[in-house]
Amino acid sequence: MKNIKLHAIILALxxxxELIGTHPLKFGIGRIVLLPMLYALLLGILTTPKFLNLSGRKEMLDASSLVGVTLMLLMARYGTLVGPTLPKILAASPALILQEFGxxxxxxxxxxxxxxxxxxRETIGAAHSIAREPNVALIGEKFGLDSSEGxxxxxxxxxxxxFGTIFFGLMASVAASVLPIHPYALAMASGVGSASMxxxxxxxxxxxxxxxxxxLAAFGAASNMLSGLDGLYMSVWLGLPMTEWLYKRFYKIKYGVLPEADKKGEEA
Structure with a gap:
């Protein structure tokens, strides 16, 4: 009951x-599909103190703690889509796993x-992945979310x-229009670890x-679930180490010193 205001706001959003519905818009050779989740996001921003002030800091903090619960329900729904097409998904398993190298x-x-x-140092947090929930948790655990990496x-x-939903919706339709790639492959490629994208x-x-x-929904959901699982290990074992190594190299190219040397010089 302590979150009754939050739940009422979310229900209204x-x-x-849902009443606004889904609206596909033609954009050049591609198509942008405006989904209800985009409207909910924009309307949610309007409820914050900077605009209509319908939700305060308490509601925003409570909402952030409930994101994991809502994602569990969403992934359970995707699981019901994966089951009926499991033979096709198993046949494509090598491709689903190898796509993580992308x-x-x-x-x-x-x-x-x-x-x-x-x-x-913000580069390391920003560029090591597409920065969805598992990656936020990884950076928070390793560096802390109040750090530069965080x-x-x-x-x-x-x-x-x-912007991700708009970009992914447009990118998928453009790729389907101009590239000789099977729709199943495009659906698999859309599963990058973000349910909304x-x-x-x-x-x-x-x-x-x-x-x-x-x-298409089954391949996308299966790919997204695998990205959430092995994608995190990819970030831990390859993504983060490669990011830190490249950061030092490009930092030296731009500033003429390694990051550690630059930090010591500032402290001195």
Whole structure:
């Protein structure tokens, strides 16, 4: 009962978002699918103290602690989609597992850009992954969320939440329009560890291939679950070490000193 105000706000946001519904928009050769989750996110921002002040700091802190519970329910729903198409998913298991190496592309692209833009240790948190919930937990455990690395991972997490669904929805529809890749492969590629991004991408694919709706949802959900599992180990064993190594190399190229030497010089 102590969260009754929070639950009432969330229920109202869900009802309004569902009433607005799903709206596909043509965008060049691609298509953006505006999903109810996007409306709920934007409406939720409007309830904060900076705007309508319907929810205060207490409600925001309580809501953040309940994210894990809601994700459990969402993943249970995805599990019901995976079951009926399990034979096809098992046949594609090697591809589902090997796709995790694609996450290292985030490191190779993100670190040089982040250092060039002037980020320091924030680069490690921001560029080691796409910064979803497991990665936020990893950085929080290793460095603390009040550290530079923590600020980096939270910055990307928030940006991904706001813009990720739009970007993934557009990217999936453009890829399906111009690339000779099977829709199943695109659905698998959409499972990067973010339920919202995966749902947006699969939603765009389903709008283009309605006869494959169940299979696309199943491949996307299975890929997303695997990304949440082995993707975390990929970050621990390869992503973070590679990020720190590249950060030192590009930091020296830009500033002429290694990060540790630069830090010692500032302290002196």
């Amino acid at each position: 869900i009802i309004v978002s 996450n290292l592309g985030t490191v190779l692209l993100g670190v040089p850009v982040a250092v060039y833009l002037g980020l320091k 600020r980096g991972v939270m910055g990307v997490y928030i940006a991904g939440t706001v 995966m749902t947006a991408a699969v939603g765009s694919l389903v709008a283009m291939y309605p006869d494959m709706a169940d299979q």
